[in-house]
Amino acid sequence: MREHGAASTTPGRVGDVRRQNLALVLGNIGPDTRATRADIAAATGLTKASVSSLVAELLETGLVEELGVTRDGERGRPGVGLALDARRGALGAEINVDYLAVGVVDLHGTLRFHEVADAENRGRDAEDVLGELSALARRCVEAAQTAGVTLLGGGLAVPGLVNPARGTVLTAPNLGWRDADLSTALGGLIPDAPFGVVLSNEANSAALAELWYGHGASLRDYLFISGEVGVGGGLVIGSELFAGPQGYAGEVGHVVVEPGGRRCSCGGRGCLETVAGQEAILAAAGITDGGSTTAARMSALQAALGAGDAQAMSAVERAGHYLGIAVVSAGRLVDLSAVVLGGHFAALGTWIRPALLSSLDGFAPGLVPADRVAFSELGTTAALRGAAGGALLRALAAPYELLP
Ligand SMILES: [Zn+2]
The missing domain is CATH 3.30.420.40 (ATPase, nucleotide binding domain)
Known part of the structure; x- marks a missing residue:
């Protein structure tokens, strides 16, 4: 595997300024912006001659393609539209x-x-x-x-x-x-x-997939909580992932929400994962292992919820309550007012949402408004x-x- 950034320490024929300019020009070419060389020159402040030369190199990389002559646009003369190459x-x-x-x-x-x-x-x-x-x-x-x-x-x-x-x-x-x-x-x-x-x-x-392909683009600042067997999280601030000094920030699944609660996979006790992870919800709903897969048991839980089963409802409401506590704590700490829920939280969205909203409202009125509680639509592709x-x-x- 080539090490990322190796070229910066290796003398090559492309100088630093040119590298920056290549990336700058490329940053002005989107999937379907059909920017022309003149548009890019205007947007970047580079000369048209420089842009033409940089675009020639970008065409060589295969990242960019020409889309034929665009019609007269706002900028006057027709030019050849450029776009990122979907190949x-x-x-x-x-x-x-x-x-x-x-x-x-x-x-x-x-x-x-x-x-x-x-x-x-x-x-x-x-x-x-x-x-x-x-x-x-x-x-x-x-x-x-x-x-x-x-x-x-x-x-x-x-x-x-x-x-x-x-x-x-x-x-x-x-x-x-x-x-x-x-x-x-x-x-x-x-x-x-x-x-x-x-x-x-x-x-x-x-969390980043949500930013690029989901709800995150409009939210910009949010806590993403991923519900799987474990509960993970990602903090996106100013449309960038905040990873923390060691890269471990956003681990909301291991924020303590139930002091004195059950042991967690992390070695701690009473973490969000112990009350809102899949196993915790399934156990509280009375849907025991029985040798079936977690996916099959989650389907059984959804069926029980659909049928209005009281124990299943209570298990999901309990998870929503604790989820609210974790969101409020994280929101207060880093000044966030939006949350995107993925994994099983999204799959259980219909049922978990009322309990979550009520918990949010009870612990921190107004901090995370209902219209800033989003459920991921990316499923297992996220x-x-x-x-x-x-x-x-x-x-x-x-x-x-x-x-x-
Ligand atoms: Zn934990």
């Missing part, structure tokens, strides 16, 4: 406790291929899980090739604390992984990809879209890496 994309993948997911997102943000496989990954060897994921990913990579989409890089999201630079999972309690080195497996997912495959935290990736989007951003920030 470039990135692989996104997610390992979760009870499923694996892969997909390809192109430079227009379109999810081109997508596959989810139920899996019981809890306690399994990282190597075995990566083997299964690689097989899924290979199908996706082949489908992309067949469709003429060149993969620039990729991302793998896991429900745990990761070191992206080293490709290691420090700890993923719900998978039972500690200090798992995935670097070799990551390198093998798309061997030729110029921007490699980078590890990320599942909730952080899903984390992989975010992971792929991260790879696309790496490419767009360093287009010179693609020059011969």
Whole structure:
């Protein structure tokens, strides 16, 4: 895997200023903006000659394509429209406790291929899980090739604390992984990809996916809470992920909401996860293991809620109550007034929303208004879209890496 940013320490033929200008020009070309060279010169303050030369190089990278002559626009003379080339994309993948997911997102943000496989990954060897994921990913990579989409890089999201630079999972309690080195497996997912495959935290990736492809664009500042077997979170402030000094910020699932409560997978006690994670809700709803998968039990819970089952309703209301406590605490601490809920919280949205709103209103009236409580519509694609989007951003920030 090529190290991100390696070129900055390697003498190359593209100088620093030119690198910055390439990225600057590229930043003015969108999926369908059809910006002309004259538009870009006006927007960036660069001369038309410079822009033409930079665009020529960007065309060489394959990130940009010409869309033919545009009609006379507001700016007068006709020019050739430029757009990001949808034949470039990135692989996104997610390992979760009870499923694996892969997909390809192109430079227009379109999810081109997508596959989810139920899996019981809890306690399994990282190597075995990566083997299964690689097989899924290979199908996706082949489908992309067949469709003429060149993969620039990729991302793998896991429900745990990761070191992206080293490709290691420090700890993923719900998978039972500690200090798992995935670097070799990551390198093998798309061997030729110029921007490699980078590890990320599942909730952080899903939080970013919400920003790029979901509710986040209009909210800009929000707490994303991902409900899976574990409960993860991501803080987005000023349309950027706030990762914290060590990259572990936003772990709202391990904020204490019930002092003296049950032991948590993190080693703590009374965390949000112990009262609002899938297992906690299922147990409170009386939907016991019985050998069936978590996904099947979640479907059973939805069916019970649909039928108005009192125990199921009470379990979800309890989760909504504690969710409200965690949102209020986080909101007060970092001055946030919006929340986006994903994973099982989104799946249970209809039923959990009233209890959550009532909790928010009870603990901090007016802090998080009802119209700033959003439920994700990205489902199991959220984390992989975010992971792929991260790879696309790496490419767009360093287009010179693609020059011969
Ligand atoms: Zn915890």
